[in-house]
Each structure stands twice: as structure tokens, then as C-alpha cells.
Amino acid sequence: MAARDPDDKKTRLLDAAFAEFAANGIAATRTDAIAERAGCSPGLIYTYFGSKDGLFDAVFERIVADKVAQVPFTPEDLPGYAGRLFDSHAAHPEVARVVAWNQLERRRPAVRNVSSDESGRRKVEQVREAQSRGLLPGHFDAAQVVYLTQSLALSWFFLPDEITAHAADPADLDRRRATVVEAVRRLMGS
DSSP states (O other): OOOOOHHHHHHHHHHHHHHHHHHHTTTTOOHHHHHHHHTSOTHHHHHHHSSHHHHHHHHHHHHHHHHHHHSOOOGGGHHHHHHHHHHHHHHOHHHHHHHHHHHHHOOSTTOOOHHHHHHHHHHHHHHHHHHHTTSSOOSSOHHHHHHHHHHHHHHHHHSOHHHHTTTSOTTOHHHHHHHHHHHHHHHTTO
């Protein structure tokens, strides 16, 4: 008899939910489709995550944790960070879709992603510290520096190709990346 592994089922549900949320958004994703894709009972979603919203929260928390681990934030090299963030989204466009669905469908103040808030807070503190030590210019508030850097790095992934194609061919990722890195370098006044 095979041993039951609840962590395996939980991971399969998270993987399946990530794919379904990326493809369909939150509202249009059905829990039975997630369970079928994961090869699990739909009831396990409620057992492990409490609700579809709880499952989305867990997926989003995992995205944030993965990004923090895979794309280290380097306040002393914000252009490099922006380039790595760009690369990460280019390699995994489905992450940008989940983030976009979060923005579109969960803009209510009551719905907050705790790990995303904490990650942002840490980045702002790191920039503020680098500014106080003279490693970064202080002409912008630390929070503005973080969010402008991230916005520049991710902008290509949230705008339609019909718009961004005027600046660079959609297939020309190298040019797009170089533009992001240079824009952040200039933002920092270097």
C-alpha cells in the first residue's frame, strides 16, 4: 500500500492553481478544474486552504517567496536588480499574469498580500539605508526608488505588444532589457 503524502497533494494543488489562475484569473478559475489538474479531490482545497481565495493567497505568497529567493534585491546595484527582475519575468510570463490578475481582481483594501507587503517594506528599508550611507542618491524617496525600479523592470510585461512594439520588437528582449537597465541607471543619476 502506498503511503499518503499530504505535502505532495498540497504542492500539486498549488502548482495546478498557479496554472489555472494564470490562465483564467481568480473569478473564472473553478476549484474543480484545479483539483482535476492536480489529481486531487476538490475538498482538499478547502481542507488545506479554506477557500479558493485562501488558495490564491497561498499561490501569491509562493510567487513572492520565489521571486525574493531567485532575484536578490541589491540596492547598491539597482540597474542589475532591474535587469534580473526583467529576466525572471521574461522566463516566466505566467507569473506576470497572476500578478496582473491580483491587481485587477483584488484591489479592495481588505485584500492584502502579507508577504508582498513585507518584501516591499524590506526593500524600502534597504534603499533608505543605502541612501543614508551615500551609496545611492537621495533625490527620490526610498519607496519611490523601489517602486519605480520595479515598474520599469516589469512594464514590458503588463502593456500590450501593440503599444510596446513601437519601442522595441516584442521578440527583442535584449533591447528591452537594456532599456530597463539604462533607465534605472539614469534614475539613480549615474
